[in-house]
Amino acid sequence: MNFTNTQIHNEMMPSIDDVILKPISKAYIKVIIVNSVIVYGIILSVLTAIKVFLKKEVIQDNFWYLFVIVLVICAFNFVTALLAFKKRQYAIREKDVIYAKGFIVHSVTTVPVSRIQHIETSRSWLDRKLNLATLNIYTAGESGTDLSIKGLPNKEAKQVNDFLSSKVNENN
Amino acid sequence: MKIIDYTKPVRQSSKGVLVIFALNAYKFIRHFFVFFIAIGLTISKKESFKFLTVGTLITIGIIILLIILIVAVLRYLNFKFHLTSDEFHLSTGIINKDITIIPKSKIQNVYIKQNFIQQLINVVGLNIETAGDEKSEIHINALDKPTALRLKKELFNKILTKDSDSQVDDSSTVFYRISTKRLILEGISQNHLRSFAIITSFVFGLYYEFRDYVKEQMLLERFKAMTHFDNDSFISVMITGVFMILFALLLSLLFSIIKTFIINFNLEVLEHKKTIEINKGLFNKISLSLTPSRIQNIIIKTNRIKAYFGLYTLSVKQAMVHAKQQKNFVIVAMNKQQIEHLVKKLYKTYETISEVYKPQLYYKRILAYRMLIVIMILNLVAYMIFKTNFWLINIVLGLISVLYVNLKYKKAYYQIDADYVTVGRGFIDRVTEIFEIHKIQSIVIKQSVFQKRKQIASLEISTASEDVTIPYIKEDEAKRIYNFLLFKVESQDKDWM
Numbered sequence: 001m002n003f004t005n006t007q008i009h010n011e012m013m014p015s016i017d018d019v020i021l022k023p024i025s026k027a028y029i030k031v032i033i034v035n036s037v038i039v040y041g042i043i044l045s046v047l048t049a050i051k052v053f054l055k056k057e058v059i060q061d062n063f064w065y066l067f068v069i070v071l072v073i074c075a076f077n078f079v080t081a082l083l084a085f086k087k088r089q090y091a092i093r094e095k096d097v098i099y100a101k102g103f104i105v106h107s108v109t110t111v112p113v114s115r116i117q118h119i120e121t122s123r124s125w126l127d128r129k130l131n132l133a134t135l136n137i138y139t140a141g142e143s144g145t146d147l148s149i150k151g152l153p154n155k156e157a158k159q160v161n162d163f164l165s166s167k168v169n170e171n172n
Numbered sequence: 173m174k175i176i177d178y179t180k181p182v183r184q185s186s187k188g189v190l191v192i193f194a195l196n197a198y199k200f201i202r203h204f205f206v207f208f209i210a211i212g213l214t215i216s217k218k219e220s221f222k223f224l225t226v227g228t229l230i231t232i233g234i235i236i237l238l239i240i241l242i243v244a245v246l247r248y249l250n251f252k253f254h255l256t257s258d259e260f261h262l263s264t265g266i267i268n269k270d271i272t273i274i275p276k277s278k279i280q281n282v283y284i285k286q287n288f289i290q291q292l293i294n295v296v297g298l299n300i301e302t303a304g305d306e307k308s309e310i311h312i313n314a315l316d317k318p319t320a321l322r323l324k325k326e327l328f329n330k331i332l333t334k335d336s337d338s339q340v341d342d343s344s345t346v347f348y349r350i351s352t353k354r355l356i357l358e359g360i361s362q363n364h365l366r367s368f369a370i371i372t373s374f375v376f377g378l379y380y381e382f383r384d385y386v387k388e389q390m391l392l393e394r395f396k397a398m399t400h401f402d403n404d405s406f407i408s409v410m411i412t413g414v415f416m417i418l419f420a421l422l423l424s425l426l427f428s429i430i431k432t433f434i435i436n437f438n439l440e441v442l443e444h445k446k447t448i449e450i451n452k453g454l455f456n457k458i459s460l461s462l463t464p465s466r467i468q469n470i471i472i473k474t475n476r477i478k479a480y481f482g483l484y485t486l487s488v489k490q491a492m493v494h495a496k497q498q499k500n501f502v503i504v505a506m507n508k509q510q511i512e513h514l515v516k517k518l519y520k521t522y523e524t525i526s527e528v529y530k531p532q533l534y535y536k537r538i539l540a541y542r543m544l545i546v547i548m549i550l551n552l553v554a555y556m557i558f559k560t561n562f563w564l565i566n567i568v569l570g571l572i573s574v575l576y577v578n579l580k581y582k583k584a585y586y587q588i589d590a591d592y593v594t595v596g597r598g599f600i601d602r603v604t605e606i607f608e609i610h611k612i613q614s615i616v617i618k619q620s621v622f623q624k625r626k627q628i629a630s631l632e633i634s635t636a637s638e639d640v641t642i643p644y645i646k647e648d649e650a651k652r653i654y655n656f657l658l659f660k661v662e663s664q665d666k667d668w669m
Binding site for chain 2: 013014015016017095096103104105106107108109110111112113114115139140147
């Protein structure tokens, strides 16, 4: 089970193992926490509202089981999200953009610069408060393959955006 | 024959009015069909609508048709197109004027269509597609055939020469023409489950639209009364069940055959110097040319029964072509040699696979887990329906799962050479995906925490039309492929379109 290629020597090819990935801004962990708290808060309060307003026996009897299950799922989700924070890394090479993410399923995506259709930066309200930005990179591929690098320091996002934009325009 | 000069804005053939009119009328009727029936039913019952005699209704109908006709004429008058040396210009719109300009180099497909009305009045429609969304598509409704062919040729020509009509036609040979026998075989060996699903959804759709009237007529009650059984006559239920299933199967079979027949009637593949032309269709005649450089992926499909009859299907995927159009790029019922020839034609340096690599056995385990989850859910459902004896379904489910895991693994393989990636997959179907390395848009390497310990990873490779997965291979090998594919894409200066 070997992948061989006689034309090019493996050593000559740049390897993703050699790339030093750069972590995103530490401040982004606050965004993760705030987002999680909002989502879990909504779920749990809806659950509580159901208990208060629907006086059905099934719900009243099993409420605490359900509540604990949901709470455990939320807690698990939260912990993995925090662990996954450290895995959010990126790198810009001369000819491509690399983005790594995910704790339970770790993925490393690479998009060659020559395949980028357009780039944009977007900033949510929280991003603006924390001076962060999200860099979106679009390819012509299926929509799932677009890269979205979240939690970059705003200045860095701008630099990367300008750098890649000039590269993309150069290619065209 | 009068030759139209495309360099100045021209209208389509005057018969176009008729085509536009027919299309709009059809659309109108289709949209308001249910509404008409509803109104009709209300009127027939209510006294207050008595003043609406047959005469007035006909007048209303004629007025509506007249309006549609006037709109059609205006649309026709405002629809002008012309060609410059490297662009196609189109201006449309009655009140809001639109001007569309398409550079020739961005044209992905030009194809000639002939629907039923167009066949009747002997004109053809011409579609121009770019790799954009549906809106950027251009339909010219009515051209006479020689004009359409000439226009198509000129759209493909990089430079428009003045005396192009005197040019020699590039020679073409008919490479493949479907026979009735193979067409019927193809119909029989279709996936009937899909046909069954289509029929069922159609029936449900009809029911949904007319449910109020169905309820009114108490059809359901009558039907229930008709098919009422005693609870203990288990055998009669079984027999009826078997008959129902047989009937459904027969209906699906018939549907599959007729559908295949209508879509692929007179399917032929013409080989030009650089392109390949596909012609097919009974009510909707379609003629389209494939340019090899515009192809993103090629997918070859067969299954056990089809392979036995020597039936292979080839689909060509292009960037951003929506599902409805995608169906046109399918060539059915070719034999193995024809498939090989065609692939060779589209992918010049493609070598038929000699040595293939398989995913790790870990893939089998993942497949088994997946089936286990499905079985658990189905058991839960079965428990709710049958209560006792629900576990009996596990006999069937178990058998299917074993088959699923083994067949999926058996059919999974991959091969990568200097210019192409080939990936095999499938459960019932045997699917082969081929694409050129320089068409790759992005690559993802994926690994779960469990796989990290076993040093296994998966690759997801995306082109502009498909995401292809190479599942569960050794980590170092996955990385080597990852590096190699990126190196290939980035070191060559080849464009993906």
